[in-house]
Amino acid sequence: MTKQTFEITVDGETRSVIAEPDMPLLYALRGALEKKGPKFGCGLAQCGACTVLLDGEPIRSCVTPIDSVSGEVRTLDGLATDGTPHPVQAAFIEEEAPQCGYCTNGWMMYAVAMLEKNPDVSDQEIRDNFAGLKCRCGTHMAILRATKAAADAMKA
Amino acid sequence: MTEWTGRVEDRRLLTGAGRYAADALDRGTLHLAFLRAPVAGARITGLDVAEAAAMPGVAAVLTAADLAADGIGPIAHEALARDDGGPAVDRPQPILAGDEIGYAGQAVAAVVAETREAAQDAAEAIVLDTEDIDPPSGVAFLRRHGSAEDTEAALARAAHRATIEIEVPRVTAFALEPRAAIAWPQDDGRMLYRTSTQNPFAVRGQLAAQLNWAPERLHVVAEDVGGSFGLKGFMAPEDAVLCWAADRLGRAIAWLPGRSETMLGDAQGRGAHGRVTVGLGADLEILAIEAAFEIDAGAYPGRRAYGVMNNINGLTGMYRVPVLSVEIAGMLSARPPLAPFRGNGRPEATHAIERALDAVARAAGADPVEIRARNLIGADEMPVTTALGATIDCGDFARVMAAARALNGDPAPRRAAAEARGRLYGVGLANCIESAGGPMRQPKPDCARLDVDADGRVTVAPGVMSVGQGHETGLGAMVAARLGIDRSRIDYRHGDTEAVRFGRGSGGSSGLTVAGSALAVALDALIADGAARAADMLGCDAGDVSFRDGAFHRDGSNESVDLGRIAAEAGGWRIEETFTPDAATFPNGTHLCEVEIDPETGRTEVVRYAAVEDVGTVMNPVLVEGQLHGGIAQGLSLGLGERIVHDADGQLLTGSLMDYAMLRASDLPGLRLGTEEVPTALNPLGVKGVGEAGAVGATAALASAVSDALARAGVTDFDLPASPCRVWEALAAAGRDVPDA
Ligand code: FES
Numbered sequence: 088m089t090k091q092t093f094e095i096t097v098d099g100e101t102r103s104v105i106a107e108p109d110m111p112l113l114y115a116l117r118g119a120l121e122k123k124g125p126k127f128g129c130g131l132a133q134c135g136a137c138t139v140l141l142d143g144e145p146i147r148s149c150v151t152p153i154d155s156v157s158g159e160v161r162t163l164d165g166l167a168t169d170g171t172p173h174p175v176q177a178a179f180i181e182e183e184a185p186q187c188g189y190c191t192n193g194w195m196m197y198a199v200a201m202l203e204k205n206p207d208v209s210d211q212e213i214r215d216n217f218a219g220l221k222c223r224c225g226t227h228m229a230i231l232r233a234t235k236a237a238a239d240a241m242k243a
Numbered sequence: 244m245t246e247w248t249g250r251v252e253d254r255r256l257l258t259g260a261g262r263y264a265a266d267a268l269d270r271g272t273l274h275l276a277f278l279r280a281p282v283a284g285a286r287i288t289g290l291d292v293a294e295a296a297a298m299p300g301v302a303a304v305l306t307a308a309d310l311a312a313d314g315i316g317p318i319a320h321e322a323l324a325r326d327d328g329g330p331a332v333d334r335p336q337p338i339l340a341g342d343e344i345g346y347a348g349q350a351v352a353a354v355v356a357e358t359r360e361a362a363q364d365a366a367e368a369i370v371l372d373t374e375d376i377d378p379p380s381g382v383a384f385l386r387r388h389g390s391a392e393d394t395e396a397a398l399a400r401a402a403h404r405a406t407i408e409i410e411v412p413r414v415t416a417f418a419l420e421p422r423a424a425i426a427w428p429q430d431d432g433r434m435l436y437r438t439s440t441q442n443p444f445a446v447r448g449q450l451a452a453q454l455n456w457a458p459e460r461l462h463v464v465a466e467d468v469g470g471s472f473g474l475k476g477f478m479a480p481e482d483a484v485l486c487w488a489a490d491r492l493g494r495a496i497a498w499l500p501g502r503s504e505t506m507l508g509d510a511q512g513r514g515a516h517g518r519v520t521v522g523l524g525a526d527l528e529i530l531a532i533e534a535a536f537e538i539d540a541g542a543y544p545g546r547r548a549y550g551v552m553n554n555i556n557g558l559t560g561m562y563r564v565p566v567l568s569v570e571i572a573g574m575l576s577a578r579p580p581l582a583p584f585r586g587n588g589r590p591e592a593t594h595a596i597e598r599a600l601d602a603v604a605r606a607a608g609a610d611p612v613e614i615r616a617r618n619l620i621g622a623d624e625m626p627v628t629t630a631l632g633a634t635i636d637c638g639d640f641a642r643v644m645a646a647a648r649a650l651n652g653d654p655a656p657r658r659a660a661a662e663a664r665g666r667l668y669g670v671g672l673a674n675c676i677e678s679a680g681g682p683m684r685q686p687k688p689d690c691a692r693l694d695v696d697a698d699g700r701v702t703v704a705p706g707v708m709s710v711g712q713g714h715e716t717g718l719g720a721m722v723a724a725r726l727g728i729d730r731s732r733i734d735y736r737h738g739d740t741e742a743v744r745f746g747r748g749s750g751g752s753s754g755l756t757v758a759g760s761a762l763a764v765a766l767d768a769l770i771a772d773g774a775a776r777a778a779d780m781l782g783c784d785a786g787d788v789s790f791r792d793g794a795f796h797r798d799g800s801n802e803s804v805d806l807g808r809i810a811a812e813a814g815g816w817r818i819e820e821t822f823t824p825d826a827a828t829f830p831n832g833t834h835l836c837e838v839e840i841d842p843e844t845g846r847t848e849v850v851r852y853a854a855v856e857d858v859g860t861v862m863n864p865v866l867v868e869g870q871l872h873g874g875i876a877q878g879l880s881l882g883l884g885e886r887i888v889h890d891a892d893g894q895l896l897t898g899s900l901m902d903y904a905m906l907r908a909s910d911l912p913g914l915r916l917g918t919e920e921v922p923t924a925l926n927p928l929g930v931k932g933v934g935e936a937g938a939v940g941a942t943a944a945l946a947s948a949v950s951d952a953l954a955r956a957g958v959t960d961f962d963l964p965a966s967p968c969r970v971w972e973a974l975a976a977a978g979r980d981v982p983d984a
């Protein structure tokens with residue numbers, strides 16, 4: 088396959104990337120675009136560590152070919168504004184939610200997607216929202232608490 | 244604006260600024276990919292790399308022949324003498340397979356190329372021919388404890404006895420960050436090796452020995468690590484290949500494997516089969532335990548297959564056991580080598596004794612909780628040396644058990660409600676105790692370094708490293724409190740063989756007990772040394788100087804000298820101290836688990852969980868809770884369905900999360916956690932260690948709950964994992980009226 092130039096908007100900036108069309112978005116983000124928030128966990132859409140938002144919806148960037156991306160990509164790296172953490176980040180910090188922190192990108196991005204649409208969520212809705220995410224360190228309870236706290240903060 | 248409070252490390256981890264191994268990848272780095280054996284139990288009859296070597300972008304194709312030409316042998320291993328007098332088996336693990344393939348997934352050749360894709364494509368173009376041979380089999384190691392005769396005699400006069408079997412499947416660590424590494428030759432001839440490891444010093448030492456290099460030639464660095472759990476504590480063949488290849492080519496090379504590759508090629512954890520008999524006397528007192536374990540030690544059974552053997556002392560649990568007989572046999576197989584996985588033999592031992600106690604309680608028609616309570620070693624009997632030679636220095640098991648039961652509350656109404664809904668309900672209890680900060684027979688030291696600069700900033704470098712535990716927060720807080728300075732004046736370095744003289748890394752629940760204690764000793768030494776220097780500067784006796792708020796004050800005056808001035812005067816100020824525990828500590832706990840089983844689907848749901856642990860002094864409750872939580876989640880995940888399966892030909896059938904069931908957030912109930920502090924005198928902090936505690940108790944408590952639920956439906960010999968299919972089959976086999984699946 089031959090390389091092409093793709094324009095993508097990431098965290099509010101439009102950047103161009105030279106890549107083969109089937110290159111996973113994750114590689115472009117972590118490589119040329121220097122967004123290290125999304126992580127390679129499985130490359131198989133099974134863990135969520137690579138999650139970014141595409142027009143507000145969580146996607147698995149490890150299985151998203153770069154040529155299929157049209158719309159605005161938002162990553163963990165772009166969540167804070169001027170050093171002020173996003174309410175979801177603030178809540179994860181307050182609850183000391185991560186352990187190794189490798190999976191946490193996925194949980195935060197799913198939480199952001201859900202709560203920015205509607206912060207009025209039940210515990211069950213929070214659990215359902217996270218159904219496809221993995222954490223090997225076992226931080227699940229702290230993450231559920233943090234997400235609930237973020238929801239409360241965003242409702243206020 | 245929100246303040247950044249909480250864990251220090253979270254500031255970078257939650258903004259994408261963490262530094263995991265692959266984050267350091269530079270442009271222009273070459274990539275390495277492996278050809279992995281597609282079969283197990285085979286001899287290599289042909290290996291043709293010509294086509295691969297000629298492919299675009301390929302810099303080198305390396306095989307066992309190249310290793311041999313450079314004088315690099317297999318990973319040496321000293322075979323253990325067998326207690327049954329049989330032949331000790333020595334099967335050193337090749338770095339790249341040359342003649343023989345031990346297991347499917349073993350690395351056979353390495354390709355280095357300009358891109359990862361080019362390296363992978365070329366690896367696929369290598370032509371490998373093999374012929375089948377008998378797969379590895381037979382006994383690799385064998386250890387015996389206790390007296391078979393005395394045990395037999397005691398069991399013969401038992402009023403009640405029961406035998407159970409446990410099957411602890413092989414599991415994969417599945418750290419969310421796969422193993423990954425980059426080797427960078429430096430201009431001065433040294434090698435910078437950035438790798439996702441929990442023990443940089445072990446990796447450096449083993450690599451140096453393997454490659455015949457001086458250890459100083461290697462600089463091993465791991466900053467943030469995305470979970471490890473025992474897997475990443477040693478040099479794997481891939482590490483040696485990467486450093487060797489980078490040295491040969493004089494170029495930086497990265498190995499960034501995909502998940503399918505690590506599922507296939509990583510060493511695996513657990514893998515034990517156990518058969519345990521317990522006999523009770525007329526007063527329900529334990530008379531004897533007889534146990535035999537077979538470990539699936541894989542094709543290359545090195546030291547890391549010794550988990551059950553090294554941690555078998557957990558088999559006597561918290562109980563008085565007068566006599567026992569134990570045999571542990573490591574069996575060769577056509578499977579990958581074993582590695583420790585959180586608990587490393589401790590969960591297996593606990594699972595075995597606790598299941599056996601449940602079974603003998605059922606045989607005696609007695610309450611399993613009552614049997615446990617009756618046999619507990621009393622707080623007034625400490626220190627006690629068990630029949631397996633462990634000396635437990637302190638503990639109050641009855642208090643721990645009572646606290647856990649109180650925390651859980653009376654299960655009877657919950658059972659009644661669930662049964663009224665047609666569910667099977669099980670209540671399980673497991674007592675667990677494990678050695679920590681060992682090895683038990685000869686604990687290893689750890690180290691801590693403090694550097695003070697002329698501005699009074701303090702750099703802390705402990706020998707332990709965090710792979711998620713939050714040591715940066717815990718140990719940083721310890722320094723801030725002891726020196727009376729703000730946390731923002733403290734820098735923290737870990738995971739770097741040049742930050743401190745040596746270090747144990749992360750493992751064996753030793754972080755706070757050993758490295759934390761080394762840090763406490765170093766802080767005392769810094770203050771003592773500082774007092775002497777300050778006295779000199781102030782022209783008084785050290786005895787007239789007192790330390791507070793980061794400065795030495797001359798008593799009865801307003802003169803003082805702060806840390807920075809001492810460092811400035813001395814032209815740099817470094818204190819490095821070590822700590823070696825006299826003996827291992829014994830964290831212990833009681834876990835209660837309640838499950839509901841749907842008899843129609845076989846699905847097991849954990850609906851309630853409570854645990855109380857005595858981890859000694861609790862220094863940071865949030866970090867302790869995190870460790871317990873994480874350990875319990877892993878223990879439950881293993882019990883609910885995690886299981887590596889190979890078919891009869893040694894092919895991996897569970898190569899991704901499609902087939903390998905790992906816990907989700909919705910599988911967990913809220914956990915009720917408590918601590919009872921019985922501080923140990925074995926270290927200055929009074930801490931016992933917490934990293935493994937959760938995992939040691941959880942699988943056993945789940946097994947106890949599931950067997951309770953199923954026993955009520957007539958299933959008497961069920962063991963984990965409690966996957967829906969296995970539970971359903973057991974119910975069907977017991978003649979329970981279940982609908983067809
Ligand atoms: S890395 Fe994309 S889902 Fe795991």
Ligand code: FES
Binds near residue numbers: 185222226419711
């Ligand atoms: S915090 Fe380590 S995997 Fe979730």
